[in-house]
Amino acid sequence: xxxxxxxxxxxxxxxxxxxxxxxxxxxxxxxxxxxxxxxxxxxxxxxxxxxxxxxxxxxxxxxxxxxxxxxxxxxxxxxxxxxxxxxxxxxxxxxxxxxxxxxxxxxxxxxxxxxxxxxxxxxxxxxxxxxxxxxxxxxxxxxxxxxxxxxxxxxxxxxxxxxxxxxxxxxxxxxxxxxxxxxxxxxxxxx
Numbered sequence: 001x002x003x004x005x006x007x008x009x010x011x012x013x014x015x016x017x018x019x020x021x022x023x024x025x026x027x028x029x030x031x032x033x034x035x036x037x038x039x040x041x042x043x044x045x046x047x048x049x050x051x052x053x054x055x056x057x058x059x060x061x062x063x064x065x066x067x068x069x070x071x072x073x074x075x076x077x078x079x080x081x082x083x084x085x086x087x088x089x090x091x092x093x094x095x096x097x098x099x100x101x102x103x104x105x106x107x108x109x110x111x112x113x114x115x116x117x118x119x120x121x122x123x124x125x126x127x128x129x130x131x132x133x134x135x136x137x138x139x140x141x142x143x144x145x146x147x148x149x150x151x152x153x154x155x156x157x158x159x160x161x162x163x164x165x166x167x168x169x170x171x172x173x174x175x176x177x178x179x180x181x182x183x184x185x186x187x188x189x190x191x
Contacts, residue, residue: 114178118178164181
């Protein structure tokens with residue numbers, strides 16, 4: 001009988017899953033060219049619906065979230081306060097457009113990005129390496145894909161945002177908490 005505890009070996013995800021992650025990252029990087037200014041709102045909605053659907057469609061093993069709902073709400077609150085403080089400290093340029101459409105698209109984009117980054121990509125990396133690697137890699141990827149949309153100046157800001165959102169995923173075991181925080185952050189950016 002062994003005195004060492006059983007250790008679950010990390011198994012690599014199929015190549016197809018990594019390929020889908022790369023396709024999603026490339027699509028997000030190419031957003032300015034795929035969805036240039038003036039493109040119909042329906043194309044933007046379609047893009048984010050497809051990204052979000054891809055993020056939630058992958059069959060991860062069901063496991064209980066690491067935090068109950070009350071601690072998850074506390075983590076959500078910490079994230080929302082962090083983004084509110086960041087919004088107060090940094091002037092973010094607001095693009096023109098109808099407020100209702102902008103709010104709706106920003107909320108859709110936030111949820112879709114979180115389904116992709118904090119559910120799909122985070123799960124893929126965590127399954128292969130560790131939660132710490134998942135936090136760092138998804139935060140870095142999140143920051144990089146926003147450079148083509150906003151410019152290089154946004155990299156440190158989005159890296160900080162990605163770290164908060166990925167920490168929320170690690171702390172709660174839920175991708176819905178960073179999704180809600182991201183919606184709050186995008187709404188604050190429009191104000």
